[in-house]
Structure formats: C-alpha cells, structure tokens
Amino acid sequence: xxxxxxxxxxxxxxxxxxxxxxxxxxxxxxxxxxxxxxxxxxxxxxxxxxxxxxxxxxxxxxxxxxxxxxxxxxxxxxxxxxxxxxxxxxxxxxxxxxxxxxxxxxxxxxxxxxxxxxxxxxxxxxxxxxxxxxxxxxxxxxxx
Numbered sequence: 001x002x003x004x005x006x007x008x009x010x011x012x013x014x015x016x017x018x019x020x021x022x023x024x025x026x027x028x029x030x031x032x033x034x035x036x037x038x039x040x041x042x043x044x045x046x047x048x049x050x051x052x053x054x055x056x057x058x059x060x061x062x063x064x065x066x067x068x069x070x071x072x073x074x075x076x077x078x079x080x081x082x083x084x085x086x087x088x089x090x091x092x093x094x095x096x097x098x099x100x101x102x103x104x105x106x107x108x109x110x111x112x113x114x115x116x117x118x119x120x121x122x123x124x125x126x127x128x129x130x131x132x133x134x135x136x137x138x139x140x141x142x143x144x
Contacts, residue, residue, distance in 0.1 A: 001069040001070070001073065001081050001082070002081075002082050002083070003069065003083050004083070004085070005085050005086075005087055006086055006087070007086070007087055007088040009094050010086070010095060012035075012095045012098040016033075016035065019082050020033070023079075029079055030079055030103060030109075031105055032103050032109040032110075033100060033101070033102050033109060034101045034106070034109035034110045034112070035100045036098070036100075037098050038117070039093055039095050040052055040091065040093065040094050040096055044130060047130075048132065048133040049131070050091075050092075050132065050135075051130075051131040052090045052128055052130050053090070053131075054086060054096070054127070055126070055127045055128075056085075056125060056127070061125050061126065064124050065124060068083075068115075068119050068120065069081045069083065072112040072115055075112070075115070076108035076115075077104060077105075077108045078108050078112045079103055081099070081101045081102070081112065081116065082098065082100040083097070083098070084097065085097045085124075087126070097117070097120070099116045099120070101116065128140040
C-alpha cells in the first residue's frame with residue numbers, strides 16, 4: 001500500500017504504471033486493477049472556476065488515508081492499493097486524485113476502489129478554496 005500527497009502535477013497513468021512495475025512479488029497474482037482518477041472541473045455550483053487551492057493537515061491526512069487503505073485490505077480480498085492526492089494550487093483539467101486497487105478478481109477490486117474514493121471524498125481532511133472567474137474566492141462547504 002502506498003499513500004502519497006503531492007503539491008506538483010502528476011500523470012496518473014504514468015504513476016500507476018511505475019507503481020505496478022514495482023509490484024514484483026505480486027506479479028501474476030492479480031486479475032483485476034480498479035482505478036479512479038479525479039480531475040478538476042472548470043465549474044461548480046453553476047459558476048466558472050479558474051483555479052482551486054486544496055488544503056490539508058499534514059500528518060493527519062496521510063494517517064487517515066493509511067487507515068482507509070488498511071481497512072480496505074482487511075475488508076476485501078485485495079493485494080495492494082495506491083492513493084495519490086494533490087494539494088496546493090490546482091488548475092482545471094489537472095489530476096487531483098488517483099486511487100488504484102489490485103485484486104485477484106474484479107469484484108473486490110471494484111468494491112475496495114469505490115470504498116476508498118467515497119470515504120476519501122466524504123471524510124478525509126481536505127479543504128477546497130475555489131477562485132471564480134470574477135476572482136472571488138470561496139470555500140467549498142460540501143463534497144459530492
């Protein structure tokens with residue numbers, strides 16, 4: 001399991017490939033990889049959004065994501081998981097989050113991946129501040 005919080009843009013497909021290439025001891029054991037990639041939209045709540053600042057609580061955020069990954073490993077028959085999440089200044093179309101789960105079969109891979117992203121979106125200690133087209137800034141009060 002790997003958790004990474006980064007301030008720099010990342011290519012989720014490249015990150016996925018690099019991580020998977022290092023799963024040498026698991027090679028041949030997985031039959032499914034479920035992934036979720038979230039990127040920044042240029043709109044929210046009917047307004048055009050120019051940028052977003054994603055804040056987190058260092059240490060607390062990583063610890064929370066690690067506990068989520070451990071819960072998924074205990075709850076489903078999965079082999080490994082990867083979570084990469086951006087923080088800081090983010091622009092439309094840039095990747096914000098990658099969640100990937102490796103398993104022997106598709107059902108546990110899908111279920112664990114969905115659990116990880118839903119729990120992350122609803123409960124992880126991240127806070128979003130949007131910059132709108134008119135330069136007005138606002139904190140996002142709820143996640144989808």
